[in-house]
Amino acid sequence: MLSDAEHRAVQELESVLMSDPAFARAVTPVVRRLHGVSAPVVVGVAATGVSMPAVEWAAAEAAGQGRPLRIVHAFCAPLVLDPLGVIPAADSLPAQQAAAGRLVRAALARVRSIAPGVEVSAGIVRGSPRRVLLRESRDAALLVLGSRWPGCRWQGGRRPGLAHLLHGSLAARVTAGAGCPVAVVRPPAPAAADVVPPGVVVGVDGLRHSDAAVGFAFRAAARRRTAVTAVHAWTADCPADLEAVIAPLVTTEAAAHALVDDAVGRWRELYPDVPVGTEVVRRDPAAALIARSAGAALVVVGSRGRRAGLGAVFGSVSRAVVVGAAGPVAVVHRGTEPSPPGAYRWASR
Template sequence: MTALAGAPVVAGVDGSRRSLDAVEVAAAEAVLRRRPLRLVHAFAWPTLGTAVAPGLAGPSLRAFRDAAHEIVNEALLLAAKVAPDTRITAEILNGGPAQILRDETRRAVLLVLGDRGLGGFSELLIGSVAAQTATHGSCPVLVVRGDRHSAGPVVAGVDGTAGSARALDFAVEEAALRGTDLVALHAWGGTSITELNDTLPMSYDSWSGDREERRVLAEALAGVAQRYPDVPIHREVMHGSARRLLVERSRSAQLVVVGTGGHTGVAGLLLGSVSQHLIHHAACPAVVVRPDASHP
């Protein structure tokens, strides 16, 4: 996949511990991709519930702005330690985090967020803003949660849809950058239907057997091994809940990657089902990739 030339990795920062974790992850991702790093803090002036004297309002509000600068400066220092040779910029933007982050994804190769925090980004961290950004963002969104494992594979959920195809592309590229294995996991149930098998005759033998589901995964992986011959690829076809199986796999993974816009049912990867579940429950950082998301 191609992205805007020079597009940065972007991290949302708010001063919380998890937001600083996101800065570390974003800095490492920028190094892997040889991309610049951009740190963004969403700032909204506090609403004062009571009237205050004019002489007090100015200094009080300036204190909030000063605190925002301290948050950004702390993030800059941390990012510079992780990525000393990377071009790093930071900006404090006025407005709500949801809109600011959606705007940032239009010019980013990857957006990195923590799963909980304070201040300007408190809502997005495992909340409505994270879901909105993953749903409507124009680039992949990485949510830092669970444990960050230094070893282990990159795990991709595969269901044969355009959404999971983009996620698979992202996952294999990430595995190549990290020098690790890729696990392509296809979970299925008795009524699983994908874009790769929905034209077959509707009989039990044609669409609900393990052999057919292995064919679905093989079709999804066609060409991937040729493009990335140095990445060991492990194929896993399992009967059961995609949410449960991917969460289980995330316990030993460096990263778990899923798409949006999949089919409903066990094999589906719709945001709101599998993707949303992983944002909340994955044991390692999770990436959500939209079907039209751009990435390197």
């Protein structure tokens, strides 16, 4: 291990080298690729009983990608009233730390039992779980979270009410501002013995973040040796003027089919061994994906990466799918597009 003086010397040397624009331009792409290879899968664990399915899912994903796994538990000390104000309850801190240690040790033991070849580490951090997980997401390849939501049924294609979306789901709040793709995993429902092997479902809307999601879905399907189903939901054109001149439904539907075929075309060529199906439905996008999530191994949705707040609550398809889907959901933000095969080799390939 480097001493403090040696560490400072390395930092000074790095600063001098990176100050040369030509050198910086040459090494920056390589540094980014090396970081992409070594970035871990991070799983957040909580004391609510929803974490173990997420830990198991994250361990399998880390093994499939050939990445290390990092287990993170964050906790806040409870506050008590004091004549000087509200202060942390110091007496409860040792008990919290002991409980956190038991929780993390159980997660480590589970990972080592189901994925012994995965390099795994753990950290217990005192702080806001949301802030800790967002900070962890900056250097992660994938952030995995558990959810107590069993999935909600949409009646008649109607969205869940505002109170439902504002229930306080940590997973939904973290997903809105994470710096990497986020997978939300809830306890699996019992599966019938005669169902077809589960595939990966991805939502397509033709925008930039949709392409990132499609790429993520193809990579996930290739690792699982399963199929991709690209789903595009469309609605009839709004009237173009006061005379209610609209495009014929057959024209609008044909455009929708062309859009989804174009969205999967490049990735179909890059992953020729992955079976691909497309579905074009006339329905609300979130309702369509939630309905299709039953029996899927993973549902992938794109996101513009808006910060948590009102913009992440109102009109967000990705948030509604996270809340309502029946299985694991991966939210891929714009700017985290996966590189095509051959651009660089991941650890498992």
